[in-house]
Amino acid sequence: MVSRVVLGAWLLLVAIVARAELVVEVTQGVTEPTPVAVVPFEWNGGSEIEDVAQIISNDLGRSGFFKTMPRANMLSNPYRQDQVFYRDWRISGNDYLVIGRLEPQPDGQVRVTAELFDVLQERRVWGQVVNGTPANMRDVAHYLADQIFEELTGIKGAFSTRIVYVTADSLGAGSFRYRLQMADSDGARPRTILESKEPILSPSWSRDASKLAYVSFESGRPSIYIQHLATGQRQRIQSFKGLNGAPAWSPSGDKLAVVLSKDGNPEIYVLTLATGQLDRVTRHYGIDTEPTWSPDGQSLVFTSDRGGRPQIYSLNLQSRDLKRLTFEGVSNSRGRMTQDGRFLTMVHQDSEGFHIAVQDLKDGRLDILTNSRLDESPTIAPNGSIILYATKKGGRGVLAGVSLDGNVRFTMPSSSGDVREPAWSPYLQ
Known part of the structure; x- marks a missing residue:
């Protein structure tokens, strides 16, 4: 029991610079x-x-x-x-x-x-x-x-988990300082994992919460990096011409789903980390992007405009059977599944803008959870209770959260710069 608590201390080893904390402001609770x-x-x-x-x-x-x-x-x-x-x-x-x-x-x-x-x-x-x-x-x-x-x-708590996110501070003349930050789930104890004058995108946690994969433009072009949080060691994985983006860890932790345009069109590949073997899993003239794994690791959920507008699809990696999951609204993108595989969260576009929505994959029901207009990058707490996402408030990028039933809402404003690209950790092992 004690080891589960003390384990959180190793995260302090990755601290480079402490930054301004995010502050959770509950705007709506249960009735x-x-x-x-x-x-x-x-x-x-x-x-x-x-x-x-x-x-x-x-x-x-x-x-x-x-x-x-x-x-x-x-x-x-x-x-x-x-x-x-x-x-x-x-x-x-x-x-x-x-x-x-x-x-x-x-x-x-x-x-x-x-x-x-x-x-x-x-x-x-x-x-x-x-x-x-x-x-x-x-x-x-x-x-x-x-x-x-x-x-x-009766719901497993997730207060001991972590979140990562990207902040962008203006340096003037159109330039920014980007930081990949990690904090407690309540925004406390922020620490900088990476700082760069070039964009940082798409952070993704490994299932054991010991590593992050993300996209950095520090070399002048997009490359995917893996960073070990306990030691700070980082490595750039295979880098190809064109787009290298949207890394997503497999549940087994030995593979990454990535988006590459090395063959001329953005397609989804599965990279086996130990061998470097690449398996191209989509083949279409449309844009395929934003992959995520099903909890059992048997399928990939991704965004594609192959039907004319961005929608969310599921691809079985063994049979290669393809299934379209979303149909309502102007478009749907950035799908993420709850750990039980029951619900799919997404960015849903309608005539009013971009909102966070959740779809019950059992009966197909879609519920729009937010009424703001510029919501993006949903990520789900490991207990499936809260969706954290990026949005705009007062002209600045902030993080916000909403429960899957829409009853609980909060914001996490920062005193420094725009905040974007959140990713909620799994349970710490």
């Missing part, structure tokens, strides 16, 4: 969010340490599923079960209560105890003890928030 109070945890270690309880409270509040109680309104600060007076918390309108304590250990670690109580039924429903270091208390907090979220909703 009746569950009220929960997260009491400040006891800490007698002397030195300052991360406020674990506040991070848990923030995580739960940002999910849109919970209404968290302000500390100023709390009638007491219990740290142990025998200090909990259910009547106080029931009167203040809470359904659940989280308490805890942090205890310094002789070896320098910190033992964190967290407990969850059902206020209405007056009983303890969950508890856990986690060891960590003072430096990784934020990882501990996200981990505990994941456990509490799952206990209360």
Whole structure:
């Protein structure tokens, strides 16, 4: 258990420059969010340490599923079960209560105890003890928030995951500084993975979350790179004339789907990383692009204008059977599947602009989730609950999120430059 939490610390090794944080601003939650109070945890270690309880409270509040109680309104600060007076918390309108304590250990670690109580039924429903270091208390907090979220909703939490995105800061005279950034799922602890005066595009996570593939123009032409996050080591994979773009990791982690125009037209290829073998999987005079893998690795979903306008297709890699998945609207592009293979998110164009939409692949129903007009680059949380995407707000590029049912919405503005090209990590191994 401890290793799952401490593992998050290795991500600190990739830091080059800390940049301005993204700040999550919830704009809409579920109709009746569950009220929960997260009491400040006891800490007698002397030195300052991360406020674990506040991070848990923030995580739960940002999910849109919970209404968290302000500390100023709390009638007491219990740290142990025998200090909990259910009547106080029931009167203040809470359904659940989280308490805890942090205890310094002789070896320098910190033992964190967290407990969850059902206020209405007056009983303890969950508890856990986690060891960590003072430096990784934020990882501990996200981990505990994941456990509490799952206990209360039945949905696996994703607060301990990471996001990557690209920022673009104007240098004047039409030039920009681009940064590939990685941050916690809440936008905290941003760190720069790559900085360049040339564009950076299409970051893609490996299934074990240890590597990124992306497109960089640093050599003056588009090339695909793989970067190992723990060491910072990066390598350029085979680079061909023309377009080299849109890398997508296979679920097995040993292949990349890429878009190449080396034969004159943008087509989709599968690259076996160990051998360098290329397998061309599409052959059409239209433009085939934006590949992504089905969760079982048996098919590729991609965008093609072979029917006249961009639509999303599925290609079985064994039989090479092709199936068109989208039909509604002016166009549909940038398809991404949930891990259970049930839903397909996309950029849907209608007469009003470009929106984020989701299609149920079982019954074909399409739901448009956003009403802004310049939405792009959807990416899905590994628990399938939230779609993160890029959009425009006040003339600047920002990240925003919406739940698959459209009930929860938030924005993640940055204090520095435009933000674009988000990619949500898998669960950390």
